[in-house]
Amino acid sequence: MFLIVLITIGDLRLPIAMTRAKALARIATSAPFGLGRATVIDPSVRDVGEIKASKVRFDRRAWNRELKPVLEAMRVELGLPDGRLSARLDKLLVYGPGQFFKPHKDTERSDEMIGTLVVVLPSRHKGGSLVINHQGETRRFVVRNPADPLLRLFAFYATCEHEVRPVSEGHRVVLSFELRFKCAGKKGLVEVEPALEKALESWFDPAREPACSYAPDAEKLVFLLDHDYSQRSLSWQRLKGVDHRRAEALHEIELLRSFSLTAVKPAHFKALLPLGQHHGADFCQTLFAHWSGVYRPKALRKSASGSRKNGYGRGFDRESDRHRLDWLSSFAGFCRRVNALNDDAWKAVVEPVFDTLYEIAIKDHAKHHAMVSTRSRRQNVARECTQIQSLLEAAQEINGSKVNQIIVMLIQELEHYASEVPVVVLEHLTKYEAEGKLDKARESLVTTTRKLVKQRAVTAIRAKDDWRIDVPASCKCADCQMLIQFLQSRDRSIDLPLAKERRQHLHGRIERYEIPVSHSTRREGRPFVLELRKLHKLFVEAAQEHARENELLERAVLA
Ligand SMILES: O=C(O)CCC(=O)C(=O)O
Ligand SMILES: [Fe+2]
Incomplete structure:
Protein backbone atom coordinates (compact mmCIF):
# COMPACT_ATOMS: atom_id res chain seq x y z
CA MET A 1 0.00 0.00 0.00
CA ALA A 184 11.49 -0.14 -28.71
CA GLY A 185 12.47 0.31 -32.31
CA LYS A 186 12.47 -2.31 -34.98
CA LYS A 187 12.90 -5.93 -34.09
CA GLY A 188 12.28 -8.96 -36.22
CA LEU A 189 9.00 -9.64 -34.49
CA VAL A 190 7.34 -11.03 -37.47
CA GLU A 191 7.97 -14.18 -39.29
CA VAL A 192 8.21 -13.02 -42.83
CA GLU A 193 5.63 -14.57 -44.99
CA PRO A 194 7.43 -15.27 -48.26
CA ALA A 195 4.06 -15.39 -49.94
CA LEU A 196 3.56 -11.71 -49.11
CA GLU A 197 6.56 -10.67 -51.13
CA LYS A 198 5.41 -12.75 -54.05
CA ALA A 199 1.87 -11.48 -53.88
CA LEU A 200 3.02 -7.88 -53.88
CA GLU A 201 5.38 -8.43 -56.76
CA SER A 202 2.70 -9.97 -58.87
CA TRP A 203 0.20 -7.30 -57.90
CA PHE A 204 2.34 -4.64 -59.49
CA ASP A 205 3.55 -6.78 -62.38
CA PRO A 206 2.39 -4.98 -65.52
CA ALA A 207 2.19 -8.29 -67.36
CA ARG A 208 -0.22 -9.91 -64.93
CA GLU A 209 -3.81 -10.62 -65.66
CA PRO A 210 -6.09 -8.20 -63.77
CA ALA A 211 -6.41 -9.88 -60.38
CA CYS A 212 -9.95 -8.71 -59.90
CA SER A 213 -12.52 -6.76 -61.77
CA TYR A 214 -12.61 -3.85 -59.32
CA ALA A 215 -8.92 -3.12 -59.60
CA PRO A 216 -8.03 -3.57 -63.26
CA ASP A 217 -5.17 -1.09 -63.33
CA ALA A 218 -3.66 -1.75 -59.94
CA GLU A 219 -1.45 1.25 -59.48
CA LYS A 220 -2.10 1.32 -55.82
CA LEU A 221 -2.64 -1.08 -53.00
CA VAL A 222 -4.68 0.07 -50.03
CA PHE A 223 -4.80 -1.47 -46.57
CA LEU A 224 -7.49 -0.24 -44.29
CA LEU A 225 -6.24 -0.16 -40.72
CA ASP A 226 -8.16 -2.21 -38.18
CA HIS A 227 -7.73 0.12 -35.23
CA ASP A 228 -8.94 3.63 -34.74
CA TYR A 229 -6.34 6.45 -34.75
CA SER A 230 -6.50 10.10 -34.04
CA GLN A 231 -4.84 12.47 -36.50
CA ARG A 232 -2.01 12.85 -34.03
CA SER A 233 -1.41 9.17 -33.33
CA LEU A 234 -1.38 8.13 -36.98
CA SER A 235 2.25 7.14 -37.41
CA TRP A 236 4.14 3.94 -38.19
CA GLN A 237 5.63 3.87 -34.68
CA ARG A 238 2.28 3.99 -32.98
CA LEU A 239 0.28 1.44 -34.93
CA LYS A 240 -1.59 -0.97 -32.72
CA GLY A 241 -1.99 -4.77 -32.72
CA VAL A 242 -2.59 -6.32 -36.10
CA ASP A 243 -1.89 -3.05 -37.91
CA HIS A 244 1.52 -2.99 -36.32
CA ARG A 245 2.21 -6.58 -37.39
CA ARG A 246 1.25 -5.80 -40.98
CA ALA A 247 3.57 -2.82 -41.06
CA GLU A 248 6.34 -4.99 -39.60
CA ALA A 249 5.82 -7.54 -42.35
CA LEU A 250 6.14 -4.84 -45.00
CA HIS A 251 9.21 -3.53 -43.25
CA GLU A 252 10.81 -6.97 -43.37
CA ILE A 253 10.53 -7.13 -47.11
CA GLU A 254 11.64 -3.51 -47.40
CA LEU A 255 8.42 -2.29 -48.85
CA LEU A 256 7.21 -0.16 -45.98
CA ARG A 257 8.51 3.02 -47.58
CA SER A 258 6.31 2.43 -50.61
CA PHE A 259 3.27 2.94 -48.43
CA SER A 260 2.04 6.08 -46.81
CA LEU A 261 -0.24 6.37 -43.82
CA THR A 262 -3.19 8.68 -44.15
CA ALA A 263 -6.69 9.21 -42.87
CA VAL A 264 -9.47 8.58 -45.38
CA LYS A 265 -10.27 11.81 -47.18
CA PRO A 266 -12.78 12.69 -49.89
CA ALA A 267 -9.87 12.68 -52.36
CA HIS A 268 -9.62 8.91 -51.89
CA PHE A 269 -13.12 8.23 -53.01
CA LYS A 270 -12.37 7.74 -56.62
CA ALA A 271 -10.27 4.76 -55.56
CA LEU A 272 -12.58 3.59 -52.79
CA LEU A 273 -15.84 3.61 -54.73
CA PRO A 274 -15.11 0.46 -56.76
CA LEU A 275 -13.74 -1.23 -53.63
CA GLY A 276 -16.96 -0.49 -51.80
CA GLN A 277 -19.00 -1.79 -54.69
CA HIS A 278 -17.01 -4.99 -54.64
CA HIS A 279 -16.98 -5.59 -50.87
CA GLY A 280 -20.48 -4.35 -50.19
CA ALA A 281 -22.36 -2.65 -47.40
CA ASP A 282 -20.28 -3.80 -44.42
CA PHE A 283 -17.12 -2.45 -45.96
CA CYS A 284 -18.64 0.93 -46.72
CA GLN A 285 -20.34 1.25 -43.37
CA THR A 286 -17.35 0.16 -41.33
CA LEU A 287 -15.25 2.69 -43.18
CA PHE A 288 -17.53 5.46 -41.99
CA ALA A 289 -18.66 4.16 -38.65
CA HIS A 290 -15.96 5.84 -36.57
CA TRP A 291 -16.05 8.89 -38.72
CA SER A 292 -19.69 9.54 -38.08
CA GLY A 293 -19.47 8.64 -34.41
CA VAL A 294 -21.50 5.45 -34.73
CA TYR A 295 -19.47 2.30 -34.56
CA ARG A 296 -22.28 -0.16 -34.82
CA PRO A 297 -21.73 -2.17 -37.96
CA LYS A 298 -24.03 -4.97 -36.74
CA ALA A 299 -26.83 -2.60 -35.84
CA LEU A 300 -26.35 -0.86 -39.15
CA ARG A 301 -26.60 -4.16 -40.91
CA LYS A 302 -29.98 -4.80 -39.32
CA SER A 303 -31.49 -1.54 -40.49
CA ALA A 304 -30.52 -0.62 -43.98
CA SER A 305 -31.35 3.01 -43.39
CA GLY A 306 -28.64 3.22 -40.73
CA SER A 307 -31.10 4.61 -38.22
CA ARG A 308 -29.44 6.25 -35.23
CA LYS A 309 -32.26 5.94 -32.76
CA ASN A 310 -30.02 4.82 -29.92
CA GLY A 311 -28.27 7.82 -28.56
CA TYR A 312 -24.52 7.74 -28.73
CA GLY A 313 -22.19 10.04 -26.98
CA ARG A 314 -20.46 12.68 -28.96
CA GLY A 315 -16.92 13.61 -28.11
CA PHE A 316 -16.00 17.17 -27.40
CA ASP A 317 -13.06 16.98 -29.62
CA ARG A 318 -13.35 20.10 -31.79
CA GLU A 319 -10.36 19.21 -33.84
CA SER A 320 -11.93 16.08 -35.12
CA ASP A 321 -15.11 18.01 -35.87
CA ARG A 322 -13.01 20.44 -37.83
CA HIS A 323 -11.46 17.61 -39.78
CA ARG A 324 -14.85 16.20 -40.49
CA LEU A 325 -16.13 19.56 -41.68
CA ASP A 326 -13.33 19.56 -44.25
CA TRP A 327 -15.44 16.99 -46.03
CA LEU A 328 -18.27 19.34 -46.64
CA SER A 329 -16.86 21.05 -49.72
CA SER A 330 -16.40 17.80 -51.63
CA PHE A 331 -19.28 15.85 -50.15
CA ALA A 332 -21.86 16.84 -52.78
CA GLY A 333 -19.45 15.61 -55.46
CA PHE A 334 -19.14 12.31 -53.63
CA CYS A 335 -22.95 11.99 -53.44
CA ARG A 336 -23.15 12.72 -57.16
CA ARG A 337 -20.69 9.91 -57.92
CA VAL A 338 -22.58 7.52 -55.70
CA ASN A 339 -25.80 8.41 -57.50
CA ALA A 340 -24.17 7.84 -60.86
CA LEU A 341 -22.97 4.42 -59.71
CA ASN A 342 -26.40 3.60 -58.36
CA ASP A 343 -24.81 1.41 -55.72
CA ASP A 344 -26.95 0.58 -52.66
CA ALA A 345 -24.02 -0.08 -50.32
CA TRP A 346 -22.66 3.42 -50.81
CA LYS A 347 -26.09 5.01 -50.87
CA ALA A 348 -26.73 3.67 -47.36
CA VAL A 349 -23.57 5.39 -46.17
CA VAL A 350 -24.22 8.77 -47.72
CA GLU A 351 -27.19 9.57 -45.49
CA PRO A 352 -25.52 9.12 -42.07
CA VAL A 353 -22.51 11.05 -43.36
CA PHE A 354 -24.84 13.86 -44.38
CA ASP A 355 -26.50 13.75 -40.94
CA THR A 356 -23.14 14.01 -39.22
CA LEU A 357 -21.97 16.92 -41.36
CA TYR A 358 -25.28 18.65 -40.87
CA GLU A 359 -25.15 18.22 -37.11
CA ILE A 360 -21.57 19.48 -36.81
CA ALA A 361 -22.14 22.44 -39.11
CA ILE A 362 -25.30 23.59 -37.34
CA LYS A 363 -23.71 23.13 -33.93
CA ASP A 364 -20.79 25.23 -35.16
CA HIS A 365 -23.15 27.97 -36.36
CA ALA A 366 -24.99 28.03 -33.03
CA LYS A 367 -21.67 28.52 -31.30
CA HIS A 368 -20.92 31.56 -33.44
CA HIS A 369 -24.39 33.00 -33.03
CA ALA A 370 -23.85 33.00 -29.28
CA MET A 371 -20.82 35.27 -29.61
CA VAL A 372 -21.36 38.67 -28.12
CA SER A 373 -19.29 40.69 -30.52
CA THR A 374 -20.90 41.73 -33.78
CA ARG A 375 -17.57 41.66 -35.57
CA SER A 376 -16.82 38.06 -34.69
CA ARG A 377 -20.33 37.04 -35.67
CA ARG A 378 -20.04 38.81 -39.03
CA GLN A 379 -16.68 37.20 -39.68
CA ASN A 380 -18.39 33.85 -39.86
CA VAL A 381 -21.14 34.80 -42.25
CA ALA A 382 -19.25 33.89 -45.42
CA ARG A 383 -18.37 30.51 -43.97
CA GLU A 384 -21.93 29.83 -42.90
CA CYS A 385 -23.16 30.67 -46.41
CA THR A 386 -20.67 28.28 -47.98
CA GLN A 387 -21.45 25.52 -45.52
CA ILE A 388 -25.20 25.75 -45.92
CA GLN A 389 -24.80 25.81 -49.67
CA SER A 390 -22.63 22.69 -49.58
CA LEU A 391 -25.15 20.96 -47.33
CA LEU A 392 -27.93 21.93 -49.74
CA GLU A 393 -26.06 20.61 -52.75
CA ALA A 394 -25.46 17.30 -50.99
CA ALA A 395 -29.07 17.17 -49.78
CA GLN A 396 -30.27 17.67 -53.34
CA GLU A 397 -28.30 14.59 -54.36
CA ILE A 398 -29.73 12.53 -51.49
CA ASN A 399 -33.41 13.41 -51.34
CA GLY A 400 -35.96 16.18 -51.05
CA SER A 401 -36.57 15.60 -47.37
CA LYS A 402 -32.98 16.53 -46.53
CA VAL A 403 -33.43 19.79 -48.45
CA ASN A 404 -36.63 20.33 -46.54
CA GLN A 405 -34.81 19.69 -43.27
CA ILE A 406 -32.32 22.48 -44.02
CA ILE A 407 -35.05 24.93 -44.98
CA VAL A 408 -37.13 24.17 -41.89
CA MET A 409 -34.09 24.55 -39.63
CA LEU A 410 -33.28 27.86 -41.27
CA ILE A 411 -36.83 29.17 -40.82
CA GLN A 412 -36.73 28.21 -37.15
CA GLU A 413 -33.32 29.73 -36.53
CA LEU A 414 -33.68 32.62 -38.94
CA GLU A 415 -33.31 35.45 -36.48
CA HIS A 416 -29.91 34.10 -35.38
CA TYR A 417 -28.58 34.07 -38.94
CA ALA A 418 -27.23 37.09 -40.79
CA SER A 419 -29.55 37.93 -43.70
CA GLU A 420 -26.97 36.77 -46.24
CA VAL A 421 -27.50 33.15 -45.29
CA PRO A 422 -31.23 32.73 -46.12
CA VAL A 423 -30.80 34.96 -49.18
CA VAL A 424 -28.00 32.78 -50.53
CA VAL A 425 -30.14 29.71 -49.83
CA LEU A 426 -33.11 31.20 -51.67
CA GLU A 427 -30.95 32.08 -54.66
CA HIS A 428 -29.58 28.56 -54.63
CA LEU A 429 -33.04 27.03 -54.43
CA THR A 430 -34.32 28.87 -57.50
CA LYS A 431 -31.92 26.72 -59.49
CA TYR A 432 -33.24 23.54 -57.93
CA GLU A 433 -36.16 21.73 -59.45
CA ALA A 434 -38.00 20.64 -56.36
CA GLU A 435 -40.86 18.29 -55.77
CA GLY A 436 -44.18 19.87 -54.87
CA LYS A 437 -43.70 19.12 -51.17
CA LEU A 438 -40.72 21.40 -51.06
CA ASP A 439 -42.53 24.35 -52.58
CA LYS A 440 -44.36 24.98 -49.34
CA ALA A 441 -41.20 25.11 -47.26
CA ARG A 442 -39.52 27.29 -49.85
CA GLU A 443 -42.49 29.65 -49.97
CA SER A 444 -42.41 29.93 -46.24
CA LEU A 445 -38.67 30.70 -46.28
CA VAL A 446 -39.26 33.36 -48.94
CA THR A 447 -41.91 35.06 -46.81
CA THR A 448 -40.06 34.92 -43.51
CA THR A 449 -36.79 36.04 -45.06
CA ARG A 450 -38.31 39.04 -46.81
CA LYS A 451 -40.11 40.06 -43.66
CA LEU A 452 -37.03 39.75 -41.50
CA VAL A 453 -34.66 41.52 -43.89
CA LYS A 454 -37.14 44.35 -44.38
CA GLN A 455 -37.45 44.74 -40.63
CA ARG A 456 -33.67 44.71 -40.22
CA ALA A 457 -33.28 47.38 -42.91
CA VAL A 458 -35.81 49.58 -41.12
CA THR A 459 -34.26 49.02 -37.68
CA ALA A 460 -30.88 50.03 -39.07
CA ILE A 461 -32.13 53.52 -39.97
CA ARG A 462 -30.75 56.06 -37.51
CA ALA A 463 -31.97 59.63 -37.30
CA LYS A 464 -29.23 62.27 -37.44
CA ASP A 465 -29.43 63.20 -33.78
CA ASP A 466 -30.25 59.80 -32.39
CA TRP A 467 -27.38 58.83 -30.16
CA ARG A 468 -29.14 56.00 -28.36
CA ILE A 469 -27.30 52.68 -28.33
CA ASP A 470 -28.90 49.33 -27.66
CA VAL A 471 -26.86 46.60 -25.99
CA PRO A 472 -27.86 43.31 -24.49
CA ALA A 473 -28.09 43.52 -20.72
CA SER A 474 -26.00 40.63 -19.43
CA CYS A 475 -24.28 41.88 -16.29
CA LYS A 476 -26.57 43.12 -13.55
CA CYS A 477 -24.06 45.11 -11.50
CA ALA A 478 -24.84 48.72 -10.65
CA ASP A 479 -22.02 50.07 -12.87
CA CYS A 480 -23.27 48.16 -15.89
CA GLN A 481 -26.80 49.39 -15.21
CA MET A 482 -25.43 52.92 -15.17
CA LEU A 483 -23.56 52.26 -18.42
CA ILE A 484 -26.70 50.90 -20.07
CA GLN A 485 -28.72 53.86 -18.89
CA PHE A 486 -26.18 56.20 -20.46
CA LEU A 487 -26.07 54.19 -23.70
CA GLN A 488 -29.85 54.19 -24.03
CA SER A 489 -30.09 57.90 -23.37
CA ARG A 490 -29.57 60.60 -25.98
CA ASP A 491 -26.56 61.89 -24.03
CA ARG A 492 -23.30 61.81 -25.94
CA SER A 493 -20.89 61.79 -23.04
CA ILE A 494 -20.59 61.01 -19.39
CA ASP A 495 -17.83 61.23 -16.78
CA LEU A 496 -17.78 58.59 -14.10
CA PRO A 497 -15.44 58.88 -11.12
CA LEU A 498 -14.74 55.23 -10.39
CA ALA A 499 -12.10 53.15 -8.64
CA LYS A 500 -9.71 51.12 -10.80
CA GLU A 501 -11.50 47.77 -10.66
CA ARG A 502 -14.84 49.28 -11.53
CA ARG A 503 -13.32 51.22 -14.43
CA GLN A 504 -11.68 48.05 -15.66
CA HIS A 505 -14.97 46.20 -15.52
CA LEU A 506 -16.57 48.78 -17.78
CA HIS A 507 -13.54 48.95 -20.13
CA GLY A 508 -13.82 45.20 -20.54
CA ARG A 509 -17.50 45.23 -21.22
CA ILE A 510 -17.30 48.05 -23.79
CA GLU A 511 -14.53 46.25 -25.63
CA ARG A 512 -16.10 42.83 -25.46
CA TYR A 513 -19.40 44.09 -26.85
CA GLU A 514 -17.65 46.45 -29.30
CA ILE A 515 -19.82 49.30 -28.12
CA PRO A 516 -19.13 52.41 -30.25
CA VAL A 517 -18.01 54.44 -27.25
CA SER A 518 -14.52 55.71 -26.44
CA HIS A 519 -13.49 54.95 -22.88
CA SER A 520 -10.46 56.59 -21.36
CA THR A 521 -9.35 57.46 -17.86
CA ARG A 522 -8.72 61.01 -16.81
CA ARG A 523 -6.06 60.70 -14.12
CA GLU A 524 -7.31 63.50 -12.00
CA GLY A 525 -8.75 63.64 -8.47
CA ARG A 526 -9.64 60.54 -6.47
CA PRO A 527 -10.93 58.24 -7.81
CA PHE A 528 -9.87 58.85 -11.40
CA VAL A 529 -12.59 59.61 -13.91
CA LEU A 530 -13.76 57.28 -16.64
CA GLU A 531 -14.70 59.39 -19.67
CA LEU A 532 -17.23 57.78 -21.97
CA ARG A 533 -17.91 59.41 -25.37
CA LYS A 534 -20.26 58.02 -27.97
CA LEU A 535 -18.54 57.76 -31.35
CA HIS A 536 -19.69 59.10 -34.69
CA LYS A 537 -19.04 55.71 -36.26
CA LEU A 538 -22.42 54.77 -34.79
CA PHE A 539 -23.97 56.59 -37.76
CA VAL A 540 -21.53 55.28 -40.34
CA GLU A 541 -22.13 51.70 -39.24
CA ALA A 542 -25.89 52.19 -39.20
CA ALA A 543 -25.81 53.56 -42.76
CA GLN A 544 -23.70 50.63 -43.91
CA GLU A 545 -25.99 48.17 -42.21
CA HIS A 546 -29.06 49.81 -43.75
CA ALA A 547 -27.51 49.70 -47.23
CA ARG A 548 -26.50 46.06 -46.79
CA GLU A 549 -29.91 44.94 -45.60
CA ASN A 550 -31.58 46.87 -48.43
CA GLU A 551 -29.39 45.23 -50.99
CA LEU A 552 -30.18 41.84 -49.48
CA LEU A 553 -33.86 42.66 -49.51
CA GLU A 554 -33.68 43.31 -53.24
CA ARG A 555 -31.99 39.95 -53.71
CA ALA A 556 -34.58 38.26 -51.51
CA VAL A 557 -37.36 39.77 -53.60
CA LEU A 558 -35.79 38.56 -56.84
CA ALA A 559 -35.10 35.07 -55.54
O1 LIG B 1 -12.79 9.85 -13.69
C1 LIG B 1 -12.58 9.05 -14.59
O2 LIG B 1 -12.71 7.84 -14.43
C2 LIG B 1 -12.19 9.50 -15.94
C3 LIG B 1 -11.82 10.92 -15.99
C4 LIG B 1 -11.67 11.40 -17.38
O3 LIG B 1 -12.28 10.91 -18.29
C5 LIG B 1 -10.74 12.49 -17.69
O4 LIG B 1 -10.20 13.09 -16.77
O5 LIG B 1 -10.55 12.78 -18.88
FE1 LIG C 1 -11.34 11.49 -20.11
Missing part, protein backbone atom coordinates in the same frame (compact mmCIF):
# COMPACT_ATOMS: atom_id res chain seq x y z
CA PHE A 2 1.31 3.43 -0.68
CA LEU A 3 0.71 6.80 0.85
CA ILE A 4 -0.58 9.84 -0.97
CA VAL A 5 0.28 13.23 0.43
CA LEU A 6 -1.60 16.29 -0.63
CA ILE A 7 0.37 19.43 -0.11
CA THR A 8 -2.68 21.24 1.18
CA ILE A 9 -4.24 18.63 3.44
CA GLY A 10 -1.48 16.21 4.34
CA ASP A 11 -1.62 12.42 4.31
CA LEU A 12 -4.39 10.73 2.47
CA ARG A 13 -4.83 7.30 3.98
CA LEU A 14 -6.53 4.55 2.06
CA PRO A 15 -9.34 3.73 2.13
CA ILE A 16 -10.28 7.38 2.17
CA ALA A 17 -12.53 8.26 5.10
CA MET A 18 -15.71 10.20 4.39
CA THR A 19 -14.54 13.34 6.20
CA ARG A 20 -11.29 13.22 4.24
CA ALA A 21 -13.14 12.85 0.94
CA LYS A 22 -15.26 15.87 1.80
CA ALA A 23 -12.13 17.85 2.60
CA LEU A 24 -10.72 16.85 -0.79
CA ALA A 25 -13.87 18.04 -2.54
CA ARG A 26 -13.60 21.36 -0.74
CA ILE A 27 -10.06 22.12 -1.87
CA ALA A 28 -10.58 20.81 -5.41
CA THR A 29 -11.27 23.34 -8.15
CA SER A 30 -13.70 22.89 -11.06
CA ALA A 31 -12.03 20.75 -13.69
CA PRO A 32 -11.90 22.20 -17.18
CA PHE A 33 -11.78 20.15 -20.39
CA GLY A 34 -10.29 20.69 -23.83
CA LEU A 35 -12.50 22.11 -26.53
CA GLY A 36 -10.31 22.38 -29.61
CA ARG A 37 -7.41 24.52 -28.56
CA ALA A 38 -9.30 26.13 -25.75
CA THR A 39 -9.78 24.83 -22.23
CA VAL A 40 -13.23 25.53 -20.88
CA ILE A 41 -15.23 24.95 -17.73
CA ASP A 42 -18.76 23.81 -18.42
CA PRO A 43 -20.50 21.96 -15.58
CA SER A 44 -23.12 20.58 -17.97
CA VAL A 45 -20.33 18.58 -19.64
CA ARG A 46 -17.85 18.02 -16.87
CA ASP A 47 -18.78 18.48 -13.26
CA VAL A 48 -15.92 17.31 -11.06
CA GLY A 49 -13.28 18.78 -8.78
CA GLU A 50 -9.60 18.44 -9.60
CA ILE A 51 -6.38 18.73 -7.67
CA LYS A 52 -3.34 19.34 -9.84
CA ALA A 53 -0.55 16.75 -9.98
CA SER A 54 1.88 19.32 -8.58
CA LYS A 55 -0.09 19.23 -5.31
CA VAL A 56 -0.02 15.44 -5.03
CA ARG A 57 3.00 13.63 -3.64
CA PHE A 58 3.49 9.95 -3.25
CA ASP A 59 6.33 7.51 -3.06
CA ARG A 60 6.97 7.30 -6.75
CA ARG A 61 9.54 4.55 -6.34
CA ALA A 62 7.17 2.25 -4.51
CA TRP A 63 4.42 3.14 -6.92
CA ASN A 64 6.55 2.48 -9.99
CA ARG A 65 7.72 -0.81 -8.58
CA GLU A 66 4.12 -1.94 -8.14
CA LEU A 67 2.98 -0.50 -11.42
CA LYS A 68 5.77 -1.69 -13.71
CA PRO A 69 4.54 -5.26 -14.21
CA VAL A 70 0.97 -3.97 -14.49
CA LEU A 71 1.96 -1.52 -17.22
CA GLU A 72 3.78 -4.26 -19.10
CA ALA A 73 0.66 -6.44 -18.98
CA MET A 74 -1.37 -3.44 -20.15
CA ARG A 75 1.00 -2.86 -23.05
CA VAL A 76 0.38 -6.41 -24.25
CA GLU A 77 -3.37 -6.21 -23.64
CA LEU A 78 -3.57 -2.94 -25.55
CA GLY A 79 -1.88 -4.61 -28.51
CA LEU A 80 1.13 -2.30 -28.48
CA PRO A 81 4.43 -3.39 -29.97
CA ASP A 82 7.63 -3.84 -27.96
CA GLY A 83 8.46 -0.74 -26.04
CA ARG A 84 7.89 1.07 -22.78
CA LEU A 85 4.49 2.07 -21.52
CA SER A 86 4.69 4.63 -18.74
CA ALA A 87 2.15 6.53 -16.68
CA ARG A 88 2.46 10.17 -15.72
CA LEU A 89 0.14 11.61 -13.08
CA ASP A 90 -2.14 14.21 -14.54
CA LYS A 91 -4.46 15.06 -11.65
CA LEU A 92 -6.53 13.80 -8.77
CA LEU A 93 -10.27 13.99 -9.37
CA VAL A 94 -13.05 14.04 -6.80
CA TYR A 95 -16.62 13.32 -7.87
CA GLY A 96 -19.15 14.24 -5.20
CA PRO A 97 -22.87 13.38 -5.33
CA GLY A 98 -24.37 14.34 -8.71
CA GLN A 99 -21.00 14.92 -10.34
CA PHE A 100 -20.04 13.32 -13.67
CA PHE A 101 -18.14 13.68 -16.92
CA LYS A 102 -20.14 13.36 -20.15
CA PRO A 103 -18.86 11.23 -23.10
CA HIS A 104 -15.65 12.62 -24.52
CA LYS A 105 -12.26 11.68 -25.85
CA ASP A 106 -9.14 12.77 -24.03
CA THR A 107 -6.89 15.24 -25.76
CA GLU A 108 -3.52 13.79 -26.70
CA ARG A 109 -1.32 16.31 -24.99
CA SER A 110 1.97 14.93 -26.26
CA ASP A 111 3.14 12.85 -29.20
CA GLU A 112 3.87 9.98 -26.86
CA MET A 113 0.50 9.94 -25.18
CA ILE A 114 -1.57 6.98 -26.30
CA GLY A 115 -4.24 6.84 -23.66
CA THR A 116 -5.36 7.29 -20.10
CA LEU A 117 -4.96 5.26 -16.95
CA VAL A 118 -7.59 5.83 -14.30
CA VAL A 119 -6.85 4.57 -10.79
CA VAL A 120 -9.95 4.52 -8.64
CA LEU A 121 -8.91 4.93 -5.01
CA PRO A 122 -10.82 3.12 -2.27
CA SER A 123 -13.49 5.53 -1.06
CA ARG A 124 -17.12 4.83 -0.25
CA HIS A 125 -19.44 5.86 -3.09
CA LYS A 126 -22.31 4.72 -5.27
CA GLY A 127 -22.74 5.34 -8.99
CA GLY A 128 -19.90 6.96 -10.90
CA SER A 129 -19.36 4.00 -13.19
CA LEU A 130 -16.88 4.42 -16.00
CA VAL A 131 -18.23 3.66 -19.46
CA ILE A 132 -15.73 3.08 -22.25
CA ASN A 133 -16.38 2.54 -25.92
CA HIS A 134 -13.79 0.82 -28.05
CA GLN A 135 -14.48 -0.04 -31.66
CA GLY A 136 -18.18 -0.33 -31.18
CA GLU A 137 -18.02 -2.28 -27.97
CA THR A 138 -19.28 -0.39 -24.94
CA ARG A 139 -18.34 -1.65 -21.50
CA ARG A 140 -19.48 -0.27 -18.20
CA PHE A 141 -17.15 -0.65 -15.24
CA VAL A 142 -18.82 -0.56 -11.88
CA VAL A 143 -16.64 -0.63 -8.79
CA ARG A 144 -18.26 -3.03 -6.32
CA ASN A 145 -17.45 -2.48 -2.63
CA PRO A 146 -15.52 0.70 -3.36
CA ALA A 147 -14.37 1.01 0.25
CA ASP A 148 -12.32 -2.21 0.04
CA PRO A 149 -8.64 -1.35 0.25
CA LEU A 150 -7.98 -2.07 -3.39
CA LEU A 151 -6.84 0.06 -6.27
CA ARG A 152 -8.89 -0.36 -9.45
CA LEU A 153 -7.00 0.37 -12.65
CA PHE A 154 -8.60 1.17 -16.00
CA ALA A 155 -6.57 1.86 -19.12
CA PHE A 156 -7.92 2.90 -22.48
CA TYR A 157 -6.73 4.41 -25.74
CA ALA A 158 -7.08 8.14 -26.30
CA THR A 159 -9.31 7.29 -29.25
CA CYS A 160 -11.87 5.64 -26.96
CA GLU A 161 -14.88 7.66 -26.07
CA HIS A 162 -15.60 7.39 -22.36
CA GLU A 163 -17.75 8.91 -19.67
CA VAL A 164 -18.21 8.90 -15.92
CA ARG A 165 -21.86 8.46 -14.90
CA PRO A 166 -23.13 10.60 -12.04
CA VAL A 167 -22.09 9.63 -8.54
CA SER A 168 -25.21 9.17 -6.42
CA GLU A 169 -23.69 8.92 -2.95
CA GLY A 170 -20.32 9.44 -1.34
CA HIS A 171 -17.18 10.46 -3.18
CA ARG A 172 -15.42 8.82 -6.08
CA VAL A 173 -11.73 9.72 -5.93
CA VAL A 174 -9.40 8.86 -8.79
CA LEU A 175 -5.89 9.48 -9.91
CA SER A 176 -5.81 10.13 -13.61
CA PHE A 177 -2.60 9.35 -15.48
CA GLU A 178 -1.45 10.07 -19.01
CA LEU A 179 -0.31 6.81 -20.62
CA ARG A 180 2.78 7.31 -22.74
CA PHE A 181 4.39 4.88 -25.05
CA LYS A 182 7.85 4.68 -26.55
CA CYS A 183 8.44 2.09 -29.24
